[in-house]
Amino acid sequence: MLRFILRRLGVSALILFLGSVFLFFITVLSGDPLEDLRESRDRTAPQQMEARIRNMNLNEPWYVRYWIWLTGVARCVTLNCDLGTDSRGADIGTALVNAAGSTLRLVTLATILAIIIGVTLGILAAIRQYSGFDYAVTFAAFLFFSLPVFWVAVLLKEYGAIRFNNWIADPAISLTATIVIALLVAFTLASLLGGDMRRRLVTGGVSAVVAFAAITYFDSVGWWRQPALGLPLIILVAAAAGILLTYVAVGRSNRKIFYAALTTVAAGAVGWFVFNGWIVTPTYPLLLLMFGISIVAAIVIGWFWGGWDRNIAIWVSIGTATAFAFATALDQLLRNWGPFLERKPRPISTIGSGSPNFSGPFWTGVWDWGVQLILPTIVLTVISLAGYSRYTRASMLETIRQDYVRTARSKGLSERVVISKHALRNALIPITTIVAFDFAGLIGGAVVTETVFGWKGMGAMFQEGLQRVDPGPVMAFYLVTGTAAVFMNMMADIAYAFLDPRIRT
């Protein structure tokens, strides 16, 4: 396994190097960096030209300029990066650190969300082929695949941001909107859970009533401006996650796993009281520490309850603990939505990746960069998940038609076991191969999205650099995004080796 990783790392380093040479070459060739100064009538134009030539080493041939850049980057090994100066003389390294953070946040979050949601939708659509849910998912995938990124971004700016800000000033959901939402929930759940007409009608009716009641309750209590979850709801969410995980993993018969999940929820509740001070005013390291403690506790609980199914019990407990942690974080976030709104009456702003001079409790700070992150993330996720759900659906359908699945069914195994234990892993194998290409596509989408939303991220750096025919920012962009893409590719290969034991060398 280690040799596999090392070999892949070597090949990736070579590709990064060759790619950098190629990109530098075509960037330098793509235009004239002194074009605007040649045409300018400004009296200081010659001096400006001199300054620019000095900043960008324009008197050297391109391979000398490339060598200067390469030696500067090589010094990164000693943490002394020298990425050069751009055409105006500003140091690229400092600009890069600020820009890279926001872009990498955006792209990573969008990738993770797109993979999780897309793969889930694809699997569900494949299991319920030819149902209403399947047709809806397929059509939506086609639609999102054909959307231009920049158009969606501007649309979201208008509806997601401006209209939302107007709405949150006086939030109320009209009766028609409540009915429509309840009906949508009913149709989705009924189509998803399947069964004959009677069962689907019952599922649809129950979910419609529950959704309607929930929305009306939230509306009447003014939940939209002062939300909260509270410990009972957190426990409910975590228990639901635990039950779902147990059902998918072992079905209804194995009590031990179920008790492991329940014990994890109880331990979470205990931890909630014990660490309450830390939860309300944390810092990032403290948050990480608490998450680590909960994972360790989950592993211990799973180990003790497991018996013969120790591995499964541990994974189910970890999943339940993660759900509890997320529910707690969500609760804290929601409690701080009110104070956040006081500091920022129009929460979703469409320019920039963070408010200047924002001060407040930790969780309101999270809201600050969170709301800026939400719209670009939605844009990128929506377009990316179309591809994932299509490929997953096709791959899952092909896997279900294989002979070994027929054998499993004819052995009398329940549908749940057949899908989750036999078909799922094999269906996911082709997905890993498209993760790498899709990540590159997401980076391209991030360039466009950052332009629309006015972020000063890597995409803006690339665009401005290219417009000025300045290879400095362009190569800095390539360095960060190329490394991230290679890393993603590595993750995908490791996941491939994990899913398909035949290639573990």
Added chain:
Amino acid sequence: MPDNDQPELPGSGKERLSPIPDPHDPGSVQHRETAVAGEEFSVEKQIDLTQKSYSQGELIRRRFFHHRGAMISLGFLLFITLMAVSSIGYGFIPGWWPKDYTVTSTVTDGGRPSLSLFPPVWGEQPFGQDDVGKDYFALTMRGTQRSLTIAFTVGILTTLLGTVIGAIAGYFRGWVEAILMRITDLFIVIPLLVLAAVLGQSSGGGIWPLAIMLSLVSWTGLARLVRGEVLSLREREFVTAAEAIGTSPWRIIFKHILPNTMGTIIVSATLTIATVILLESALSFLGFGVKAPDTSLGLLISTYQNSFTVRPWLFWWPGLIILGIALSVNFLGDGLRDAFDPRQSRSSD
């Protein structure tokens, strides 16, 4: 006792056959005295020759024309192309729309579109006007013309380039294949948009250089697919037979192998066109594609993106046209894929 090592001769009458004859086999021995020799034994008589049988090409065409989504998409595409070419004219073909897209005029009715469905009225400015009074219908049609021209040109060039290189890589293996694989790896670290932006800027903004540059970045997908197909096809017996009688490799590739990959090539070319439309719009939006004074749908959206609250029609029409073209090309590609390779339960997508 009958000797099973020395069975009776057939036709001697002493074979110990069942007296009950098989009714479905008029050629069986029990029927031999009563059956007329000749025709009833012919297998061809039992095939129903009254039904029409189709050749492979006809089968594919039938499946394609029965695919409703693909037919609707084809109709929409033809409508848009016809509209774009005929409304403001192209080259020497005159158009039926009187207004020119470069002429500014007075802004009437705040520039609002005069197109409406109830009652159906076309009006003076069906898509409205922009803030200096240019007719937006003419602008949009011009942009659509540009985008469609680039898309189809890139589609054709990409298909040619990708097919040839993929076929060479698949048949001859060797260094061409290695280079193809490394170039594909390159596309993992350099996003397509980034590469296209750099090349697009070096093309200077005219649509023919831009089309050539875009096809230089789009051929790798098709090349990989064709390489895969050629790799599997070159092991088949007909290729071995052709080689054995001394056919030159080029003739084998173009006359024997490539016709069998037509399905994959056509489907992939169609889907590439959809990708190229979106790519070109994104490039023009960023400023690296089609540049002013020429228009393109992406450039229109970029110019008017901030007037969305005041003049929404400036933003909706180009976007909807891009969306419509991309969606219909995707559906068309899906219909073609189903026509060329209908799996039993439509399991592919």
